């Protein structure tokens with residue numbers, strides 16, 4: 075979580091960093107801050123989004139770095155906001171990650187009389203570094219060894235020199251005609267020459283020169299600007315734009331998949347474990363249904379946050395990790411365990427240069443385009459598309475898909491969905507039950523997450539037949555139950571509907587809001603989830619909430 079961004083060069087560094095941080099704000103927006111160099115570092119901080127920071131510095135500086143925070147250690151307040159400065163003002167730093175032994179180090183430093191002003195592990199790093207002795211590079215090397223956990227750090231020394239180190243958390247440097255850029259997220263960087271730091275690298279930037287202090291060969295590669303992906307175009311929010319991006323994302327994913335030899339990957343394996351968190355886990359559940367019921371593979375799905383791999387993995391067993399960001403800490407932890415036990419990983423991700431993309435044996439890239447709203451929408455649809463495509467491909471050697479038709483159908487379908495009257499009914503509810511069966515239940519887990527996540531409504535996804543086994547007690551005359559039935563068999567749901575109606579509750583069949591019966595059964599889950607995504611988006615608007623930035627959350631969960 076958190077985003078870090080820096081600039082050293084001929085332009086106004088404060089403006090460059092402010093602009094860079096806007097691209098990273100999706101990673102955390104509890105508070106933010108920028109340090110800029112003017113005969114020593116000066117710091118501006120604010121609670122909330124970057125709009126609350128001073129929009130320019132007091133002087134034009136050529137060295138600056140900043141941070142946008144998702145609070146982990148310590149509540150959201152100015153003292154806990156980055157950048158953090160060491161007690162003796164020698165170092166200023168921003169940090170992404172978690173220091174596991176921060177409490178122990180802090181106690182030792184307090185015993186030595188070092189003062190602390192925040193509850194963060196980041197201030198511990200700054201103070202620890204200041205108490206180490208010797209040349210700065212040696213002190214940083216020592217710091218690296220003393221810290222446990224994950225971190226990427228931009229460290230500013232009072233002389234104006236900048237140092238970079240990282241372990242697990244990503245950090246990149248980009249060299250361009252305008253200067254040197256540093257970012258925790260490659261896609262926030264402009265055109266230029268890119269170097270992605272490796273663990274153990276110690277890099278110093280001094281007077282526009284990048285110097286490796288560790289045994290590192292800095293191999294730059296050409297990077298193309300992806301910043302245009304950070305614009306919303308005609309849309310008011312990223313989330314709505316991203317829902318409308320779905321058909322294009324699916325088309326692009328299809329063309330990408332057509333160029334891969336997917337059958338070859340699957341040929342080696344007969345047992346599969348699908349892993350992910352949150353929305354990505356929900357797409358695993360759809361994948362499990364496709365691969366087990368249609369292809370008849372032996373498949374199970376696991377929440378990466380609740381998975382422990384402690385035995386040697388059989389050669390015929392493939393672990394498929396689904397992660398939009400490729401940076402989710404719970405998935406990375408499982409990926410490490412899989413590697414440790416000689417297993418193979420196929421990663422399905424939207425971020426080809428992510429940490430997990432570097433760990434995986436095989437990769438499938440969803441081509442959804444950058445997703446910035448915290449709520450996953452188009453990436454979920456492309457993940458489901460990948461599973462539908464793979465299972466069809468493996469099942470049927472002659473499989474051909476009319477992708478243009480699918481894209482056009484989706485485009486027209488999304489434009490036609492009308493949810494306004496339902497949204498008006500739902501917006502003031504504090505709880506909502508969603509019922510369906512089989513694959514629809516898996517879809518409702520995702521629909522429920524969307525409504526919980528951005529509308530703060532307590533949602534209960536249920537197998538329809540389970541309602542009478544307890545949860546029916548929640549139904550009264552104010553209850554609305556959303557149902558989903560993408561199959562042709564309506565009987566079971568009709569019975570449940572009667573049970574709800576007789577207790578005064580109302581059932582709204584979301585599949586009846588818009589006709590999805592004519593679409594290919596295998597791709598129907600994509601059609602079925604979109605009305606729910608739109609419902610959650612418009613409820614948030616009616617409630618005056620920002621759908622792109624739900625409270626307490628951030629886009630990538632890079633802490634366990």
Ligand code: AGP
Pocket residue numbers: 350351352353354355396397398399400401402405448449450451523527629630631
């Ligand atoms: C869903 O809307 C959330 N953004 C969240 O559940 C997310 O899917 C989860 O944290 C996993 O993220 P990943 O796909 O980047 O691994």
